[in-house]
Amino acid sequence: MRHFLISFIMLMTIGSFRAQNLYPELFDHSGGISNGYGSWGTFDYVREPGMDVSGKGTITFYHPDTNPARRPTVFFISGWGQTYQSYDRFFKYVASLGYNLINIYNENPGDIHQSYQNSLDMMDLAVSTYGQWLDTTRVALMGHSYGGGSTIWLGKHIFDPNGRNWGTNGRFIMTFAPWLSFLVTDNDLRNYPSGVKLLILQSYDDWHLGTDRYNTDPRATRAVYELINIPDADKDFITVFSDTVAAHQYNYNGYTFFYQANHYLCYTDLVDGRYDPYDMLDVYGPNRLFHAMADLVFENNSAARNVALGNGSPEQKNMNILPDLDVTDYYVAVRPDTLFMYRCAEDRPGSWGDPDIWKLQAYCDDANGDGVIDNLSSDKTTLAKIRIYPNPASEFVIINAPAGSTFTYLLNTLNGRKIRQGKAYGSQLLNLKNLPAGIYQLHIRIKDTERGFRLVKE
DSSP states (O other): OHHHHHHHHHIIIIIHHHHTTTOGGGGTTSTTOSSSTTSOOSOOEEEOOOEEETTTEEEEEEEESSSOOOEEEEEEEOOTTOOGGGGHHHHHHHHHTTOEEEEEEESOTTSHHHHHHHHHHHHHHHHHHSTTTEEEEEEEEEEETHHHHHHHHHHHHHTOTTTTOOOTTOEEEEEESOOOOTTOOHHHHHTOOTTEEEEEEEESSOBOTTSSSEEEOHHHHHHHHHHSSOOGGGEEEEEEOOOOOGGGOEEETTEEEOOOOOSOSSSOOEETTEEOOSOTHHHHHHHHHHHHHHHHHTSOOGGGHHHHTOSSOHHHHOBTTBOOOEEESSOOOOSOGGGEEEOSSOOOTTSTTOTTTOOOGGGOOOTTOSSSOTTSOHHHHHHHHOEEESSSBSSEEEEEOOTTOEEEEEEEETTOOEEEEEEEESEEEEEOTTSOSEEEEEEEEETTEEEEEEEEEO
16 A cells, blocks of 8 residues: 555656656546547546445445436456555546446455455445446446456356346446456356456556566466357457657656556556656556447447457557557467466466466466467467468568468458458468558458458558
């Protein structure tokens, strides 16, 4: 807590000066976006006094500054030890759009069995206490770090058609830098409640402070993502990259900074004795995607799908001058699991790898070290291994698939006009010489499973 208060004070005293070097609008309630998805809504917000629940935690309720009315409900599960202050700006943003937000802070996240149940109990208590505000037929479940991992177990319970059955008119899960999703089994995921849409935002530069390793192995999230019973069209796995463009760096007190995609969401954190600013990557990415997802799911606006669940569409990936989001249905790990504090294939007795807690160890194997989990869907695994190069390309591009695999390909313009298609075995060379420079979509299909690539012709 002391660590957060120091960070928060530093944000208020020096953060605005530093961030305004590149994003002066960051502190004027726009979040860096003047219009469209990610821009602030028209409602003022109210934060009700926190409700302390003995032995469990605290409930904090944000809502639009209006008379009580049942509006879509967002449940947000905090990260380990992070109170509502850590996410205050994001919660205000959600309320500004006209939605209610219930923040669940757990007093003892280390006791996984108890803390998961505590979170569920506090969600029930919030519904009974603030029922005149909360529309439980339209529900989003969100979380960060520890809380992000817990959303999968919680979603199984709150969306269960034979239980609470919340979200019958719209339901989605959105996680930020999630920790391991404990307590769920492969059977839970294969029989997950229907109608759920899913966005996972995995921090790429998720360096664990004070150690020489990264935080949570993304193979763990990949296992959940592939096993869960949600169609590819209704889920995306997103990786957020740090900005490394020299022209975008800024200076403060003799140090040079880039905007970082670290483990945190919407607040500062101490790094190497210095403080990062209120990170634009943690504003522009989550705010914009949440706004679009809420518009799609809560307001039934189909036009929002291309941003919320665009499967890597330019509208979804583009972050203006910041690095594009990496969006895929077939995540390939880029680092060995030994570099992570919390490994997917965790086998340390008495740790978080206890099979009574982390139940998906059988779906974490990567024996050949190619970054693809060995025992998931074979078609998806093959698609995950496909590479196209060079990209950008000027004369030709090679589609390189694992030996012996058969696939079909389709090259389209961005507006869907077919250029060429065909069937190939193992690899295929596409001649691009007669195509005008621009961006194209390349679709690779194996049986009923498809993967899309963004191809740049120079």
